[in-house]
Amino acid sequence: MSGIGKLLSNRAFWRGVGSIVIFLVLWELGSRSKQWMAPEFFAPFKDLLGTMGFKKDYLPWIGAVPPPSGVLKSWVAVLGQQGYWQSWYMSFFRVMGGFIAAMLIGIPFGLALAVNRVAHGVGFPVFEVLRPIPPLAWVPASIIFWPTQESAIIFITFLGAFYTIVINVLGGARSIDVRYFQAAQSMGSSRWDIFRRVVLPGTLPSIVVGSAVGMGITWEVVVAAEMISGGGSQQAGTGGGLGFFIWNSYVGGSYEQIVVGMISIGIAGFVSSELLRWGGRFVTPWMKVR
Amino acid sequence: MSETSARPTVVPGEITLNGVSKSYGAIGFRKEVVRDCSFTIERAKLTVMVGPSGCGKSTLIRLLAGFEQPSAGTVTLDGAPINGPDRDRLVLFQETALFPWMTTWNNILYGPRARGELSSEALEFAEFLLAKVGLQDFRDKYPGQLSGGMQRRAELARAMINNPKVMILDEPFRGLDAMTKELMWEYYSRLYEENRRTNFFVTTDIDEAVFLADRMLVMSNIPTQVRAVIDVDLPRPRRLSDLVESDRANDIKKQALSILHAEAMRSFSRGSKAAADFVDAYLKRASRA
Numbered sequence: 001m002s003g004i005g006k007l008l009s010n011r012a013f014w015r016g017v018g019s020i021v022i023f024l025v026l027w028e029l030g031s032r033s034k035q036w037m038a039p040e041f042f043a044p045f046k047d048l049l050g051t052m053g054f055k056k057d058y059l060p061w062i063g064a065v066p067p068p069s070g071v072l073k074s075w076v077a078v079l080g081q082q083g084y085w086q087s088w089y090m091s092f093f094r095v096m097g098g099f100i101a102a103m104l105i106g107i108p109f110g111l112a113l114a115v116n117r118v119a120h121g122v123g124f125p126v127f128e129v130l131r132p133i134p135p136l137a138w139v140p141a142s143i144i145f146w147p148t149q150e151s152a153i154i155f156i157t158f159l160g161a162f163y164t165i166v167i168n169v170l171g172g173a174r175s176i177d178v179r180y181f182q183a184a185q186s187m188g189s190s191r192w193d194i195f196r197r198v199v200l201p202g203t204l205p206s207i208v209v210g211s212a213v214g215m216g217i218t219w220e221v222v223v224a225a226e227m228i229s230g231g232g233s234q235q236a237g238t239g240g241g242l243g244f245f246i247w248n249s250y251v252g253g254s255y256e257q258i259v260v261g262m263i264s265i266g267i268a269g270f271v272s273s274e275l276l277r278w279g280g281r282f283v284t285p286w287m288k289v290r
Numbered sequence: 291m292s293e294t295s296a297r298p299t300v301v302p303g304e305i306t307l308n309g310v311s312k313s314y315g316a317i318g319f320r321k322e323v324v325r326d327c328s329f330t331i332e333r334a335k336l337t338v339m340v341g342p343s344g345c346g347k348s349t350l351i352r353l354l355a356g357f358e359q360p361s362a363g364t365v366t367l368d369g370a371p372i373n374g375p376d377r378d379r380l381v382l383f384q385e386t387a388l389f390p391w392m393t394t395w396n397n398i399l400y401g402p403r404a405r406g407e408l409s410s411e412a413l414e415f416a417e418f419l420l421a422k423v424g425l426q427d428f429r430d431k432y433p434g435q436l437s438g439g440m441q442r443r444a445e446l447a448r449a450m451i452n453n454p455k456v457m458i459l460d461e462p463f464r465g466l467d468a469m470t471k472e473l474m475w476e477y478y479s480r481l482y483e484e485n486r487r488t489n490f491f492v493t494t495d496i497d498e499a500v501f502l503a504d505r506m507l508v509m510s511n512i513p514t515q516v517r518a519v520i521d522v523d524l525p526r527p528r529r530l531s532d533l534v535e536s537d538r539a540n541d542i543k544k545q546a547l548s549i550l551h552a553e554a555m556r557s558f559s560r561g562s563k564a565a566a567d568f569v570d571a572y573l574k575r576a577s578r579a
Binding site: 177179180182183184185186187188189190193197198201202204284285286 | 355357374375376377379380381383385387389390391392400401403404405432433434448452
């Protein structure tokens, strides 16, 4: 109770609420501008932009964006549809699939690169050659390579998180202070013991950071991958995913639904990174006290 | 609490350096940090090494601990050459080396756990040491939650549980505030008086050296050599207040300072910043004495 009371009496909280409210009001007014502004009002601006080479009938203007009230209406309507929730499920499934695979492969790989000179010598050059290739550049190749479109999308989301996780794990393990190793050695630690009780916990904060960043990239990648591959399949319902949901809304001309899809992805990304942060705090309890 | 039964007996060791040199860098660009250095860290004594900052003391410590091997000469513990790090020579580093991810209790138990010696005696000894360093209430805290002085004490406990033959301390109280530092001097010196383990303590602080030492090694600038060995024959147990009034202590301090001053002046002519600082500090001290 006191937690909520504290929140309600917190200036910063109300400032945040105010900021969002003002944003929504401006957005609403902006998209309804055609209703309360006379077209003649813009004539001078249009002429001015026209002289600068813009097409007079195609100007960027917030009036083209659906208002928040419309978005909300459309959202309420879509909440009852199975297809919308199926999109959520599909995107989450792909993100989690790719992300968990990236952790399962990326963490041991990064640790191996960090502690083993041979592994580093053999693995790192290939890794560094492949790393600059953006995950989305892999879309056509992975559609050819993987038997199903589903596995291709998961592979691309995997790539999104994999490089970041490996780089963070490697950097984290490498930056552990040499004093810890010397102290452990002096006290009679074996190599395995040092790995388990010094390298692993010493790298954990970097694993958490790398995963959080990787998770963000995963959501960016999955949406684009769904638009490209899912959107191209033209088999309604099978492509799925929030990225496809947005694309489909665009193709279908339902502009409110585009925004619904955008906000949904924002919420999905926020929820995933919060979950991750919570898990991160749980596995690195010493970090919060420093 | 059966304190005595849990405590393994202290077996003090003796370390001898014979003609030790250490240089770094590629051939043609080698820099000699330690040159033909010989001295003994005597059994069951507290030897303090004092020298200007950047004089290669930390290099010597790495050689003693076995993290590095000398380029020439030998380092032996009770006659046996030192080949690598071992629990019989434990180092307290300049900054804390407590594992931040372990609680005080788990930090203290690191050594026994690493060697698979987590017996009921070891636990009992850990309990005894935790009380000895006065951290019972901080048993389940992480190092980040401890103050600088507490961290130092936890680290002492973590080293002592391994019952080393020699304790090596590399400017362990550097960075503590003046008050905590003096408390740590008294605490550490009482600890030493109790168990009479061989201790090797490195510092740049003359007051610290005189207060703690049985023997004092005054070092030269790079390449490191021993300039003088001073027996600090002040009675124990020592108290800071006694030391301020003791003429003998002041004599020893002046003796050491004059050697260090000469060293600093030599490097001063070579334009070292560290030496300029040192001369400055020396002049302040001299005017106070």
